[in-house]
Amino acid sequence: MDRIKITGGNKLNGIIPISGAKNAALPLMIASLLTNETLTLENMPHLADVELLTRILGNHGADYSVNGRREHQNGSYERTVHFTTKNIVDTTAPYELVAKMRASFWVIAPLLARAGEAIVSLPGGCSIGTRPVDLMLDSLTALGANIEIENGYARATTKGGLTGAEFTFPKVSVGATHVALMAASLAKGDTIIHNAACEPEVVNLADCLNAMGAKIEGAGTPTIRIQGVTSLNGARVRVIPDRIETGTYAMAVAMTGGDVVLQNTRSDLLTSALDVLRQTGAEITDVENGIRVVRNGHGIAPVDITTDPFPGFPTDLQAQFMGLMTKAKGTSHITETIFENRFMHVQELARLGAKISLSGQTATVEGVERLKGAPVMATDLRASATLVIAGLVAEGETTVNRVYHLDRGFERLEEKLSNCGAEISRISG
Numbered sequence: 001m002d003r004i005k006i007t008g009g010n011k012l013n014g015i016i017p018i019s020g021a022k023n024a025a026l027p028l029m030i031a032s033l034l035t036n037e038t039l040t041l042e043n044m045p046h047l048a049d050v051e052l053l054t055r056i057l058g059n060h061g062a063d064y065s066v067n068g069r070r071e072h073q074n075g076s077y078e079r080t081v082h083f084t085t086k087n088i089v090d091t092t093a094p095y096e097l098v099a100k101m102r103a104s105f106w107v108i109a110p111l112l113a114r115a116g117e118a119i120v121s122l123p124g125g126c127s128i129g130t131r132p133v134d135l136m137l138d139s140l141t142a143l144g145a146n147i148e149i150e151n152g153y154a155r156a157t158t159k160g161g162l163t164g165a166e167f168t169f170p171k172v173s174v175g176a177t178h179v180a181l182m183a184a185s186l187a188k189g190d191t192i193i194h195n196a197a198c199e200p201e202v203v204n205l206a207d208c209l210n211a212m213g214a215k216i217e218g219a220g221t222p223t224i225r226i227q228g229v230t231s232l233n234g235a236r237v238r239v240i241p242d243r244i245e246t247g248t249y250a251m252a253v254a255m256t257g258g259d260v261v262l263q264n265t266r267s268d269l270l271t272s273a274l275d276v277l278r279q280t281g282a283e284i285t286d287v288e289n290g291i292r293v294v295r296n297g298h299g300i301a302p303v304d305i306t307t308d309p310f311p312g313f314p315t316d317l318q319a320q321f322m323g324l325m326t327k328a329k330g331t332s333h334i335t336e337t338i339f340e341n342r343f344m345h346v347q348e349l350a351r352l353g354a355k356i357s358l359s360g361q362t363a364t365v366e367g368v369e370r371l372k373g374a375p376v377m378a379t380d381l382r383a384s385a386t387l388v389i390a391g392l393v394a395e396g397e398t399t400v401n402r403v404y405h406l407d408r409g410f411e412r413l414e415e416k417l418s419n420c421g422a423e424i425s426r427i428s429g
């Protein structure tokens, strides 16, 4: 199993190209099952989760081809991928695949809308929380689907297709909003979704569906209106920049000090996180096609945060921010409101000398003068990133084990950081 070795102490200076967003790419890929024409996705990240979902879509009948140069002149690595599903050849998504990647559960919507049936394994538990799928199933039921749970699978069927409806999600859910958008696009009549997720990835999906011929208004606000259409066509759509990768590298610079331009990204995708970083002492400005992050000699100021749905502080940056706060000049409080078990990184950060105590959903982080390198274990994707951030300033050597978590969501992380002066490398095997 690969490991990442970091020798801490170097500032970051240079340019980091930001990839397309994993969490936008995945629902766009799934949306390709809604049409028998080709959906072309530009700015696709090259990640383990994207590879896995490509295989999963292949089981349902999707063909894909990749083109475009791997490496652009500006140092980015974007790819263009074409997905075509002439026919849905299998309406079952098996446990072995869905358990590996929860987002693959979302295939339930296009399979049901296009083939009238979807048999999708329930994803089971997860390292960051229970993560049920009830809201997704409820939205499909509201659209007229019949849902039965049997042998660990959700079997969704329709007689004569889905029908538009008006419903309110009791809780904001990105995945449930994706599922409802895809299903309602091919339902008969109008759908109004209240309390929809406003995340930029939802807007990217709605824009993609509209480019495919859907009629969706209001994405990015809590109320989305969808006028159902009978079929969708192919389209060419660009995956938005990865706001979590952007925020992760911004936090890395805030941690090490230095001057880095994050290229091919947009500050409006993560306004709240950048505002918090400014309060810690980083200077953040918009530059052409990117964001510049500078932190000079002064220390890191402690800031309290609470995670919230967009436009609040994202849960996917909570771990990384905690990494930054371990070196702050004072005490900060970090409250997680989205997932009930997203603090697995606390004990790993403690191995590097961090002082963190947990009480319910709040972590109290007492900044320390220095962290010291140690072997640590990645527990999930974003927790892995915080160990890298901490390792960049820890004295001596830090080895991050179980790097496959990182490979799910960060493209060429060690290359991007070492190009900016970090001493970081991958040890294979």
Ligand code: EPZ
Pocket: 022, 023, 024, 026, 102, 103, 129, 130, 131, 132, 133, 134, 135, 136, 137, 171, 172, 173, 174, 175, 176, 197, 201, 315, 316, 338, 339, 340, 381, 382, 409
């Ligand atoms: C998406 O997960 C992201 N994943 C997550 O990123 C992200 O943390 C999360 O949104 C919140 O922003 C992808 O986009 C692939 P939710 P999702 O449904 O859609 C509860 C990462 O690191 N809920 O918005 O699964 C749920 O348990 C990942 O890249 C229900 O109760 O998250 C949670 O408490 C991790 N019933 C809350 O809603 C449901 O049916 C929000 O989850 C669905 C969700």
